[in-house]
Amino acid sequence: MDGPAQRTLLITLTGRDRPGVTSRLFRTLAEFPLTVADVEQVVIRGRLVLGVLLTYIEGADIGRVWNAAEKVASDLDMEIELSTGREKRLPRRRGRLHVTVLGNPLMPAAMSGIASRIAANGANIDRIERLASTPVTCIEMDVSGADPDALRAGLAAEAAERRVDIAVQHGGLHRRAKRLIVMDVDSTLIRGEVIELLAEHAGCLDEVAKVTEAAMRGDLDFEGSLRERVALLAGLDASAIDDVRDRLQLAAGARTMVRTLKRLDYEFAIVSGGFTQVTDALVEDLGIDxxxxxxxxxxxxxLTGRVTGPVIDRAGKAAALERFAREAGVPLSQTVAIGDGANDLDMLQVAGLGVAYNAKPVVRQAADTAVNFPYLDTILFLLGISREEIEAADAADPQGSDPVEPPATK
Structure with a gap:
């Protein structure tokens, strides 16, 4: 036999945010035979919106609850809305997804298009939160009821049309679990290509750059192209490597990204088709694992014009990611790979999350998501790390933070 019918009461408080609003409301509600079914709270520019969904047994004197809640709102000088209804058993929805939007600027038309695509997919936006306002605006949405592949495809088309970046990821505890970040080096962690800087010393820059570009597009086999380019460096004085190391420039936001991840107990790795004579210095400087x-x-x-040992090529990068994951005790599902060229494709596909960073078209199409802004630390937002957490890392080590740079032109 069914028990007494359940009804719901939704209380929404809106007004100036201040300490104690939530505790005051619940202290009042504790005097009544109510059960908390859901709570949501958001603060935008100092204005609080607090929603509390309660259940109660039909026939209860809900008028007393109503009067008590209105008195709380009056005492706090806030607006209140109250509505009642019957408790409904909703059909089980598909799993929750995180949709992350990066824009600079982020226009209302882009948000309208994104929301429309989500609705057309039969999904619901459960929560919207701003993760950052600088160096780009980042908005994160919790979405339920969507087919991940269909939503990702629809939002990819919207991203291209609106000139924003959009990532779609599965929700759940794994997103905040320990992760391993594996990053390409040339044109990703650092600006430019080391082999081209060496070629400049050797007087063969144009020839090397042409081969590098073709290899990054995927037009040439990477190992063959690497050996061809390195052969052009034969006879170059080894002191040129020291000069290249001194001239290296980290990508904007690189130091902040690495330090923030390390502070949050992430493992960090680099894998490069470049050279240990340069990457070893980056490992020491940045504290890479x-x-x-x-x-x-x-x-x-x-330089003899040769490399020693097996070449770290496309397959070698993926194998390195798997080896690092074993050593770190991190499942592949908890790894993130970041790269820009065709030789990064295998590791982007092996990783739990593959991020194409200012990448060639073939890489953007194959990766889980693409970031096309010239700030490496924007990738942190894809991991659910807010600007406030990044700034906390900067405050802990102000000497290690990146200098403020003017926005680059896209």
């Missing part, structure tokens, strides 16, 4: 790269052969103080 794992690294893999090729090694230039040097004899009598000069």
């Amino acid at each position: 794992y690294s893999a790269a090729n090694t230039l052969e040097i004899e009598d103080g000069k």
Whole structure:
């Protein structure tokens, strides 16, 4: 036999945010035979919106609750809305997804298009939160009831049309679990390509740059193209490597990104088709946990035009990611790979989340998501890390934070 019917009461308080609003409301509600079914709270520019969904047995004197809640609102000088209804058993919805939107600027038309795509997918936006306002505006939505693949495809088209970046990821505890970040080096962690800086010393920059571009597009086999380019460096004095190391520039936001992740107990790795003579210095400077790269052969103080050992190519990068994950004790589902060229494709596909960073078209199409802004630390927002958490890391180590730079032109 069914028990007494359940009814619901929705209380929404709106007004100036201040300490104690939530505790005052619940202290009052505690005097009545009510059950809390749901609570949501958001603060926008100092204005609080607090919603509390309660259940009660039909026939209860809900008028007393109504009067008590209105008195709380009056005492706090806030607006209140109250509505009652019958408790409904809703059909079980598909799992929750995180939709992250990056824009600079982020226009209302973009948000309208994104919301329309979500609705057309038969999904519901359960929560919207701003994660950052600088260096880009980042909005994160919790979405339920959507087919991930269909929603990702629809939002990818919207992102291209609106010139924003959109990532769709599964929700759940794994998003905040320990993760391993594995990043490409050339044109990702650092600006430019090391082999081109060396080629500049050797007087063969144009020839090397042409081969590099074709390899990054996927037009050439990476190992063959690497050996071809390194052969052009034969006879170059090894002191040129020291000069290249001194001239290296980290990508904007790189130092902040690494330091923030380390502070939040993430493991960090780099894997490069470049050279250990350069990446070793980055490992020491940034406190990186794992690294893999090729090694230039040097004899009598000069480059021989060869590399020693197996080449770290497309397959080698994926194998390195898997090895780092084993050593860190992190499942592949909790790894994040970041890269820009065709030789990063395998590791982007092996990782739990593959991020194409200012990447070639073939890479953007294959990755789980793409970031096209010139700030490496914007990738932190995809992991649910807010600007406030990043600034807390900066405050803990102000000497290590990145200098403020003017926005780059897209």
